[in-house]
Each structure stands twice: as structure tokens, then as C-alpha cells.
Amino acid sequence: MRRGLWTGVAGGLAAMALAFGTPASAYHTHFQSTCTSGYFNDSPVTRSQARDYAYVAAAEGYQWAGGCWNDNNNDDSPGDPTEDPNTNGEGGDCSGLTFKSWWERSDTSDPWFRYHSAMQNTHGPYTAADFKYGTGAPNATVAKAGTVYMDAFASTYHVGMIYWANTAFNQDRIIEAKCEACGSGTWPRTYRGNPDFSGARRLYWAG
Amino acid sequence: MKKTWRWPLAGFLLGGLVGATFLTVNVVGASRPNAPAASAGSFGEILHTPPLLARAGKAVELSFGVVCGIVGDRPGGRCEPRGSVFLRPTGAREFRKVPLEREAGGLLSAAVPAGDGRSGFDYYAAIDNGRGQSATLPEAGAAAPQHVWPLEKWTTVDVGPPRFGASRAPSSVVARFGWGRGERAIGLDSGREQSRIGPSAFDIAPDGSVVVLDQVNHRLVRVRRGAKRGQVPIAFSGGEGDLAVGGDGTIYVLEVSGTPMVRSFSPAGALLSAGPLAEHVADMVRAGPSGALVHGYPSEMWLPTGGRPPLSAEQQLRAAQAARNVGDGLGVVVHASPAEVELALVRGDRVVRAWVLHGTASFGEVQLAEPYGDGLVAVVRLWDEHHAEFRVLRLGVSGITSSFTVAPGEWAETASLSRFRLHGDTLYQLRSGPSGAAIVKYEIGGTR
Numbered sequence: 138m139r140r141g142l143w144t145g146v147a148g149g150l151a152a153m154a155l156a157f158g159t160p161a162s163a164y165h166t167h168f169q170s171t172c173t174s175g176y177f178n179d180s181p182v183t184r185s186q187a188r189d190y191a192y193v194a195a196a197e198g199y200q201w202a203g204g205c206w207n208d209n210n211n212d213d214s215p216g217d218p219t220e221d222p223n224t225n226g227e228g229g230d231c232s233g234l235t236f237k238s239w240w241e242r243s244d245t246s247d248p249w250f251r252y253h254s255a256m257q258n259t260h261g262p263y264t265a266a267d268f269k270y271g272t273g274a275p276n277a278t279v280a281k282a283g284t285v286y287m288d289a290f291a292s293t294y295h296v297g298m299i300y301w302a303n304t305a306f307n308q309d310r311i312i313e314a315k316c317e318a319c320g321s322g323t324w325p326r327t328y329r330g331n332p333d334f335s336g337a338r339r340l341y342w343a344g
Numbered sequence: 345m346k347k348t349w350r351w352p353l354a355g356f357l358l359g360g361l362v363g364a365t366f367l368t369v370n371v372v373g374a375s376r377p378n379a380p381a382a383s384a385g386s387f388g389e390i391l392h393t394p395p396l397l398a399r400a401g402k403a404v405e406l407s408f409g410v411v412c413g414i415v416g417d418r419p420g421g422r423c424e425p426r427g428s429v430f431l432r433p434t435g436a437r438e439f440r441k442v443p444l445e446r447e448a449g450g451l452l453s454a455a456v457p458a459g460d461g462r463s464g465f466d467y468y469a470a471i472d473n474g475r476g477q478s479a480t481l482p483e484a485g486a487a488a489p490q491h492v493w494p495l496e497k498w499t500t501v502d503v504g505p506p507r508f509g510a511s512r513a514p515s516s517v518v519a520r521f522g523w524g525r526g527e528r529a530i531g532l533d534s535g536r537e538q539s540r541i542g543p544s545a546f547d548i549a550p551d552g553s554v555v556v557l558d559q560v561n562h563r564l565v566r567v568r569r570g571a572k573r574g575q576v577p578i579a580f581s582g583g584e585g586d587l588a589v590g591g592d593g594t595i596y597v598l599e600v601s602g603t604p605m606v607r608s609f610s611p612a613g614a615l616l617s618a619g620p621l622a623e624h625v626a627d628m629v630r631a632g633p634s635g636a637l638v639h640g641y642p643s644e645m646w647l648p649t650g651g652r653p654p655l656s657a658e659q660q661l662r663a664a665q666a667a668r669n670v671g672d673g674l675g676v677v678v679h680a681s682p683a684e685v686e687l688a689l690v691r692g693d694r695v696v697r698a699w700v701l702h703g704t705a706s707f708g709e710v711q712l713a714e715p716y717g718d719g720l721v722a723v724v725r726l727w728d729e730h731h732a733e734f735r736v737l738r739l740g741v742s743g744i745t746s747s748f749t750v751a752p753g754e755w756a757e758t759a760s761l762s763r764f765r766l767h768g769d770t771l772y773q774l775r776s777g778p779s780g781a782a783i784v785k786y787e788i789g790g791t792r
Contacts, residue, residue: 220535295539301391307680319583325627330708330727
């Protein structure tokens with residue numbers, strides 16, 4: 138009798154696990170269900186304001202092709218499968234964070250400024266390579282030696298903005314959305330001297 | 345017949361009910377993201393690059409940036425930071441308050457007159473953001489201030505023009521790895537529109553084996569000549585980190601994502617201790633005379649993290665040092681810019697020996713600076729807009745004893761300052777390309 142009962146319990150648990158317990162269905166946080174659509178056009182905007190804005194994203198999550206984050210200094214959707222926008226997790230990716238932090242607009246012919254709420258789920262139209270090559274009316278290339286804070290270093294696969302230039306070991310602290318396991322942060326990097334990376338600049342800052 | 349089925353059926357239903365309840369609780373929990381936190385309006389961050397070395401007869405500029413953040417997702421309401429720097433000459437007890445002045449671009453700065461820096465000085469900054477919040481840098485303030493050494497004598501070194509493309513071949517390849525998860529592979533975190541992150545770091549154990557932080561695969565890999573490669577799983581939740589091996593074989597692993605964590609492992613890979621770093625950003629862990637030393641930000645100081653039990657945050661901050669303690673009372677100090685690189689060996693408040701590097705190309709980061717004989721071995725990056733190389737310099741009392749150029753081999757990222765390690769007379773490099781990663785070595789030569 139008892140053996141029959143426990144066999145049945147085991148069978149029931151196994152059936153539930155097989156039916157509904159796959160990691161994909163159990164895991165996703167669907168963080169983006171809490172995102173908003175808040176934005177407004179703004180001018181003038183300074184590099185300092187842009188850095189203040191980007192700072193909010195530091196220590197939050199990373200979401201490939203994503204674009205919304207809160208301000209609790211925690212990755213609220215860690216460990217999502219990579220390269221899948223449907224995981225709907227927290228954070229921007231590298232180009233999305235740059236687009237929002239540079240207060241850009243979705244119309245690539247419009248160079249002026251737009252404030253995007255941190256929780257606004259927008260990625261913008263640009264890839265890392267677009268920033269590298271200065272694609273879009275607000276964007277330009279610049280010599281790496283001439284970059285200043287809130288300019289960026291961009292390659293064909295990644296872009297990060299200068300948070301604080303020239304540390305004691307002559308790195309740059311970069312504010313960036315790095316990878317799913319990394320999240321977003323302000324880490325010291327050596328992009329400046331890496332030939333893969335070029336200097337990128339948002340035009341029309343007010344100072 | 346009925347009796348035979350009754351208990352299994354009841355069990356099946358009970359198991360299904362328990363399983364469904366368990367899954368529902370977990371799915372609901374996982375599906376409920378933390379609501380957008382009402383920002384507490386933290387201070388933000390003070391940004392600063394410490395000068396560390398003051399040239400005789402020159403004033404020292406102390407500049408601080410302040411990041412305020414945006415409170416409540418509302419732009420505007422910009423903070424108006426103001427504050428002071430507290431200075432004391434080396435050896436003095438009392439600090440003197442000097443107001444910071446606002447410069448164009450929002451920096452706060454103060455000039456330390458040449459006379460005040462003659463014997464070196466300690467300092468810390470206290471800044472109010474105008475929103476009723478204040479912070480000090482370094483965080484421990486007067487208890488563990490930043491330090492500047494007086495630089496009265498140094499050896500000027502001209503590293504010459506860059507030799508892009510004309511690099512020395514390694515003397516041998518210690519280990520090769522393909523990308524992947526298998527026993528002979530090493531992890532690569534990559535994809536479209538994403539960084540290429542390979543193994544973060546490596547070091548050489550006292551027995552000569554190479555220990556690699558394969559953080560993508562959450563493991564340590566040990567390679568020893570003539571022995572089978574060993575893999576030891578470790579706790580590592582972040583994307584990047586650093587690694588150092590102490591003189592007793594203890595392996596220190598720094599995890600830099602989120603709140604930086606320092607874990608120590610026995611030579612066999614057993615976890616010995618784990619604890620958070622007191623600062624929120626870090627780039628290097630090195631083995632000090634009595635445990636791990638972590639280079640943290642925003643202080644840019646070296647924080648000892650202790651052993652078992654790890655030091656508390658307050659203990660770390662109070663024991664922070666501007667120089668990296670390399671034993672025998674010696675410290676290494678590095679201060680670099682695109683135009684020049686300053687390297688010094690210090691003992692307490694005194695500079696024992698110093699070098700100032702110049703060249704025709706821009707300097708990038710200082711990858712390595714380790715005591716070697718009566719001088720240093722340094723590895724610095726030289727670059728222009730489209731090229732880069734690493735220059736290995738053996739520095740002696742009178743300047744360069746020998747130097748050679750090394751190809752970057754940086755297809756995949758490592759920890760930013762962990763591409764090289766010096767062990768005895770051998771320099772090791774972690775290189776990578778599309779097909780995989782390798783540890784190669786170069787003989788430095790000469791008398792230590």
C-alpha cells in the first residue's frame with residue numbers, strides 16, 4: 138500500500154515537472170511588463186546631464202535589444218538566454234543604453250534631444266557599428282585621442298561611453314551594458330587603445 | 345483490482361497537487377519583477393584620478409567630478425556640488441581644509457602649491473551634492489587618506505617610436521584552448537551585438553602550473569606540464585573577473601559584476617573564504633604578503649580583503665593603501681597618461697626609485713609593473729588610432745635594460761589589466777583569436 142502511494146506521488150511530481158517545469162517557462166521574469174512609454178523632447182542638454190542619466194542604469198540588468206530599467210541597483214532578470222529579445226528582461230544592451238543616454242530620437246534624421254524615461258522600453262535605431270561609423274544625424278566619429286567624457290568607444294560589436302577618462306593606470310571608466318552575465322556598470326576598460334574601437338560622439342551638447 | 349489502484353492513484357494526485365503548487369509559487373515569484381524602485385536619491389559618485397606622485401617644484405591639481413544621478417526619473421533638479429579637500433603634509437597629524445573651486449565642465453578642483461608637496465601629502469575630499477547628501481573620497485576619510493609621494497629624482501626613459509607589427513614571437517606556447525565547454529576548451533561569451541568575452545585572467549602557481557579563470561564555464565582550469573588538465577567548478581555568477589595565486593598556492597578570484605566579490609580557494613580548488621568588496625567597482629586582484637589586494641574604485645586604492653574570516657567593509661577601507669604592497673616593505677606606484685607613464689618603487693613615504701616614460705606614440709594602459717632585480721618589469725600599451733602593441737620594458741637604475749614588443753592578441757576580452765603575469769624570469773601572456781585562446785611565454789633574461 139505504502140509503496141503504491143509513494144510511487145504515485147513520484148509519478149505526479151514527474152508529470153507536473155514535465156508538463157510545466159521546463160526552465161524557460163519557469164524562469165523568465167517578464168520585467169518588461171512593468172515598462173512605460175514616457176518621454177519628452179528637451180533642450181539644451183549637457184554631457185553632465187547625460188552622465189547623470191546613464192548612471193541610473195549602472196548596476197542594473199542587461200537585455201539584448203532591450204531598453205528599460207529601474208533604479209534599484211539590482212539585475213532583476215539575471216541569467217536570461219542571450220540574443221533573445223523575447224526574454225523581456227531588465228536593462229538595455231550596449232547600443233540601446235547609448236541611444237537613451239545620449240538623449241537621441243528614433244528618427245535618424247533628427248539630431249535633437251529627447252528624454253527617455255529609464256522605464257521607457259526603447260532601444261533606438263542604432264547598432265554598435267552605427268555608432269562606430271557615425272551613422273545618424275546626431276552622431277559623428279571623433280579621434281580617440283580627442284575624446285572626452287560621454288563620448289564613446291565603439292566597435293562593430295560593442296559600444297560604451299566614457300564615464301571618467303584616464304585612471305591612474307590610464308584606463309577609462311566606461312559606462313556600458315556589457316553582457317547578460319555582466320549586467321550594466323562603470324568598469325575600467327582599455328577600449329581607447331584597442332584598434333577594434335573608434336571614437337564616437339553625440340553632437341550638439343550644450344556643454 | 346480497485347484496491348491495487350487506489351493508493352497509487354491517490355499518490356499521483358497528491359504528487360501532482362504538490363508539484364503544481366510548487367511550480368505556481370516559483371513562476372509567480374519569478375514573473376513579478378521588482379517594481380521600479382522609488383529612488384532613494386543616493387549621493388551618486390565622486391570621480392577622481394589620484395596624482396600619486398608630485399614632481400618637485402610643481403603644483404599639484406586635485407580635480408573631482410561628481411555624478412549625481414537622476415532622482416525619481418525626473419531630469420532637471422541638477423545638483424550643485426561643493427566641498428573641500430583636506431590636506432596634511434606627510435608626517436603631520438592635522439588636516440588643513442582647502443575649498444574646492446568649480447571649473448568649467450563641472451569639475452571641482454584645488455591646487456596644492458609646490459611647497460606643500462615637497463615632502464608628499466595625504467588628502468581626502470568631502471563633497472556635498474547640494475541635495476542634502478554628502479560623501480568623502482576615499483570613503484574612510486582621515487582614517488585612510490589618499491597619498492601623494494614627492495618625486496625628486498627619477499630616470500627618464502624614451503621608449504622610442506612604436507613598432508606596430510614588428511613583435512617578438514613567444515618563446516613557447518604553454519597551453520592552447522579552443523572555444524567551448526569541453527576539457528580542452530575555454531569559454532567564450534559572445535554573439536551578435538555583444539562583447540567577445542574570453543577567459544578573464546590567469547596566473548602562475550608556485551609549482552609553475554598555469555591557473556586560468558574560465559569564468560564563462562564557472563570553473564578554474566589548471567595546466568601543468570606533463571599532467572592532465574584539471575577543471576574545478578567554482579561559484580561565479582558574473583560575467584568577468586580577475587585571478588591571482590599567492591605564494592602559498594591560495595587562489596584568489598575577484599568577481600566584478602554587481603557588488604564585487606572576492607573568493608579564495610585552496611590549490612586544489614576548495615572554497616576557503618568569500619566576501620564582498622567595500623567599493624562598488626574593481627578591476628584587479630593581486631596576491632599581497634598577507635592575502636588578496638583588490639584595486640577598487642572610486643578610490644583607486646588597494647584594499648586588503650583578508651582571509652578567514654574576510655575583512656569587513658570598514659576594515660578594508662581603513663586599511664586601504666595607495667601603493668600596491670609587494671612585500672619587504674616595498675610598494676609599486678603607477679600613474680600614467682597618454683603623454684607619459686610614471687612608475688615608482690616606494691618604501692613607506694619615500695620613493696626608492698622612479699622612472700618616467702616618454703615616447704612618440706600615445707601610451708595606453710599599464711598592464712604590468714612588477715619589481716625585478718633592482719628595478720621593474722613593465723608592460724605598457726602604445727597605440728595610435730588604428731594600431732596597438734604592448735611594449736615590455738626591463739627598467740634598471742639607469743633606464744631601459746632591455747625591451748621588446750608583443751602583439752596584443754586581444755580578439756577576446758580579458759580582465760582589463762590581466763593579460764600578463766611575471767613569474768621568475770618569464771613573462772606570460774594570455775592571447776586570443778577567432779579559433780581560441782593561448783598562454784604564451786617570453787623569457788625576460790638578465791639577473792634578477
